[in-house]
Amino acid sequence: QSALTQPASVSGSPGQSITISCTGTSSDVGGYNYVSWYQQHPGKAPKLMIYDVTNRPSGISNRFSGSKSGNTASLTISGLQAEDEADYYCSSYTSSSTWVFGGGTKLTVL
Amino acid sequence: EVQLVESGGGLVQPGGSLRLSCAASGFTFSNSWMHWVRHAPGKGLVWVSRINSDGSTTSYADSVKGRFTISRDNAKNTLFLQMNSLTAEDTAVYYCTRPGYSISWGWRHWFDPWGQGTLVTVSS
Numbered sequence: 001q002s003a004l005t006q007p008a009s010v011s012g013s014p015g016q017s018i019t020i021s022c023t024g025t026s027s028d029v030g031g032y033n034y035v036s037w038y039q040q041h042p043g044k045a046p047k048l049m050i051y052d053v054t055n056r057p058s059g060i061s062n063r064f065s066g067s068k069s070g071n072t073a074s075l076t077i078s079g080l081q082a083e084d085e086a087d088y089y090c091s092s093y094t095s096s097s098t099w100v101f102g103g104g105t106k107l108t109v110l
Numbered sequence: 111e112v113q114l115v116e117s118g119g120g121l122v123q124p125g126g127s128l129r130l131s132c133a134a135s136g137f138t139f140s141n142s143w144m145h146w147v148r149h150a151p152g153k154g155l156v157w158v159s160r161i162n163s164d165g166s167t168t169s170y171a172d173s174v175k176g177r178f179t180i181s182r183d184n185a186k187n188t189l190f191l192q193m194n195s196l197t198a199e200d201t202a203v204y205y206c207t208r209p210g211y212s213i214s215w216g217w218r219h220w221f222d223p224w225g226q227g228t229l230v231t232v233s234s
Contacts, residue, residue: 001172003154036220038155045227046147046155051210051220089155093219098169099145103154 004090004102011108017078020105022090028100030071034093037075041086085109112136112223114206119228126196132189132206140184143209143217146191148202196232203227
């Protein structure tokens with residue numbers, strides 16, 4: 001049950017696009033289309049942003065999009081806004097019938 | 111409105127026990143699978159445990175297996191996490207969360223919504 005690998009930090013200027021990667025194995029990310037992404041502001045509960053690799057829940061801006069290639073999933077945020085500054089976590093279902101999260105990525109909007 | 115409210119956190123000594131509760135409202139709790147996820151200070155989210163709707167099946171992360179027990183009281187719309195043999199590594203905010211649901215596929219593999227969390231601190 002090793003954590004999925006995410007970059008510790010990414011940054012971008014308002015209006016730019018950034019991509020956060022999430023690397024696992026064929027037993028989790030690569031084996032299932034069950035990757036989800038969460039946004040967490042300091043002191044707040046996580047918020048679902050993307051589910052099943054590419055799907056956005058109602059109410060989530062279309063500036064957020066997800067994709068996957070092999071054992072790596074990605075979250076792209078376009079048109080960066082100040083309120084996007086937060087920690088982002090990926091998650092995947094695993095072949096052990098458990099769930100695993102990434103270590104988290106701190107997004108800084110410059 | 112779907113709401114999850116955790117309680118029961120606090121300061122406990124190493125080797126001690128604590129029981130967390132999660133009160134659910136705004137949905138049919140007795141039909142819902144439920145999970146616990148924790149967030150240690152300065153670290154990432156970690157999935158802890160899952161229980162099915164009637165409590166007959168459970169699963170745990172290796173790090174808590176044999177020490178933590180997830181359970182539920184559907185009559186009281188409440189989820190529990192009994193934590194024993196606690197160590198400093200268990201210090202975290204503990205969240206209860208509900209998985210997504212699909213009419214076609216049943217309980218799914220994303221988490222929404224989440225409670226506000228309850229802080230557990232293991233220290234002497």
